Amino acid sequence: MEKFIEFVLQFGNLNKQQIDLIVRKASVVEFRKDEYYWEAGKIVRYIGFLTDGVIRVFYYNNKGEEITRYFIDENHLILSGNMVDEIYKPSEYLSAITDCKMIIFSKQDWKEILDTVIGWDSIIQKIVTRHHSEKISRRSELISQDGTERYLDFIQKFPTLVNRVPLSFIASYLGMTQSSLSRIRKNIL
Known part of the structure; x- marks a missing residue:
């Protein structure tokens, strides 16, 4: 949990009460190698933060071949969809390549944090922007x-x-x- 709080504090300030609320709403889960964090077509019910391990994002092409789209390693927030309220059914799979440990929040708890902690949406937007920039820089040159x-x-x-x-x-x-x-x-x- 400490890793998550330290990570979030890079993007904004939280007081002790806000941190306590976030900690109360969080759960720690472990995924074994080859277990799924989410599967294509199934509703995603959690927001996650990977503290240990590597997850692979992949899909199946029209020939039934697995295509790896991306890797997620430590200190990455895994959001589901654009809105917390939205029912999100991904078209991709997220599978543990190594044993993984994550901090997870139910969507309801995440929404409560969003509604209670002033500036939480701004912090999360900064994190999302950073992750998106990383993803683009890692993928952009592959084509050429x-x-x-x-x-x-x-x-x-x-x-x-x-x-x-x-x-x-x-x-x-x-x-x-x-x-x-x-x-x-x-x-x-």
Whole structure:
């Protein structure tokens, strides 16, 4: 819980009563490797903050192949939809690549925090903006790069993930086959 509060305080100020409310509304959950945080087509009922581990965001293409869209690592807020009240059914899956620990809030508790803590919406908007900027900078150059450049860029932008994520997931994220990625890695080393 301490990690979450420290993270939030980077984006705004909270007094002790506000922090106490947030702590009371939070729960800590653990997901084992390969368990889902959410699944496509199923209603998302929680807001989460990943404190430990790595989650993969993926979907199935029209050929039934898993396509990795993104990785979420520690200190990332996982929101569901644009509005707290909205019923959100994602088109993607979020699955634990490693054992994970999260701070979660029910949507009702999150709404209560939003309604009670002055400035909470501003803090969350700043977090969302930062995460969105990170995501864009991590993905934007992939289109124009060759395979080697994509992999080297991945290593630079996700330095903590290279040894924690299976090669098949990295290859999918980079838009190549696992054998192509293996050749690239062999040539680099």
